[in-house]
Amino acid sequence: ETGVTQTPRHLVMGMTNKKSLKCEQHLGHNAMYWYKQSAKKPLELMFVYSLEERVENNSVPSRFSPECPNSSHLFLHLHTLQPEDSALYLCASSQEFGREQFFGPGTRLTVL
Amino acid sequence: RKEVEQDPGPFNVPEGATVAFNCTYSNSASQSFFWYRQDCRKEPKLLMSVYSSGNEDGRFTAQLNRASQYISLLIRDSKLSDSATYLCVVIHGRRALTFGSGTRLQVQP
Numbered sequence: 589e590t591g592v593t594q595t596p597r598h599l600v601m602g603m604t605n606k607k608s609l610k611c612e613q614h615l616g617h618n619a620m621y622w623y624k625q626s627a628k629k630p631l632e633l634m635f636v637y638s639l640e641e642r643v644e645n646n647s648v649p650s651r652f653s654p655e656c657p658n659s660s661h662l663f664l665h666l667h668t669l670q671p672e673d674s675a676l677y678l679c680a681s682s683q684e685f686g687r688e689q690f691f692g693p694g695t696r697l698t699v700l
Numbered sequence: 701r702k703e704v705e706q707d708p709g710p711f712n713v714p715e716g717a718t719v720a721f722n723c724t725y726s727n728s729a730s731q732s733f734f735w736y737r738q739d740c741r742k743e744p745k746l747l748m749s750v751y752s753s754g755n756e757d758g759r760f761t762a763q764l765n766r767a768s769q770y771i772s773l774l775i776r777d778s779k780l781s782d783s784a785t786y787l788c789v790v791i792h793g794r795r796a797l798t799f800g801s802g803t804r805l806q807v808q809p
Contacts, residue, residue, distance in 0.1 A: 623799075630704075631744070631787070631799040643795040678743055686732050686791045691743035 591615050594679050594692035602700050603669060609695050611662040611679030619685045620662040622654060623678040625694075631678070637662065638685040669699045701726050704790050706800035714808055717778045721803045723788030724770040732791035733771045735762055737784040738802065744787055747773075778807045 592613045601607050613620060619638040623631045636643045637656040644654075651673075653665040662679055676696050680689040705724045713719045723733075733750035748755065750762040750771045761774040771790075775782055785802040792798065 630801040633797060633799075636795055638795065641795075685795055686797070688734060688746050688749060689789075690746065694743050 591690050592679060592681055592692035594677075594695050596695055597693060598696050598698075600698045600700065601666070601669065603671075605669075606665070606667040608666065609664040609677055609679075609697075611664075611692055613660055613662075613679075613681040613690075613692075615681055615690060617681035617683050617690075618659055619682045619687075620656060620659070621680040621682075621689065622662065622664050623680065624675050625678060626675040634664075636685060666697075669697075671699050673697065674699045703727060703792070703798045704788060704800040706786075706788060706803045708801060709804040710806050711803065712806045712808060713778055715778055715780060717807075718774065718776045719778055719805065720772055720774045721786055721805075722770050722772050723790075723800050723803075724768075725790045725792070725798075726769070727790070727792040728766075728769060730769075730790045730792040733762075733764060734789045735760075735771075735773050736787040736789065738787055739784050747786070775805075778805075780807050780809060783807045 595610045621636050622634040625631050634648045635654040655663040676694045678694045679692040682689045735747040736744040737747050738744040750764050754763040759776045763772045783806050785804045787802045788800040
């Protein structure tokens, strides 16, 4: 399936690096999401973009910075991450907020 | 009380069995509900939406009980391929949603 793609699929970075995760959806959806999934924890919603409005989870540290240049593309900019940020980062899209979501394959991030 | 709660399991059932999972939610104003399945080290995939009147898709039946604030997923005639983690998600605000932590199902031959 190529509805929602994410790159890179795997990323190893040091705590001083800056990197970006990319997500692209080919479904014509108007809402896009970033989630964090850590081992043995539920999916944690980090950010939502819907019709150019951004909603963020207040518990997400400022070292994570989203960008949504248009309705098809979503980025997550990473800087000065911590080892506890190591997790699977999932992107999803839906027709509008609250509708069925379709997920990308995720980026498995390791912070050394 | 957590916003969304699921029994983590695992539920170990033999092939052909019927198994049911519940997902409870705390916000009575919650609007929409969904079930997803997630295979090990893969992304969640939509299984079905949950409608107020209940809905069925083949061997899967989803129901909503607003009075008791839970949704359920029933799987009939379990297959080995049904082994996965089942996640519920609750939409409970204009821009608020919460995933449950998931219930693990293991179907055994």
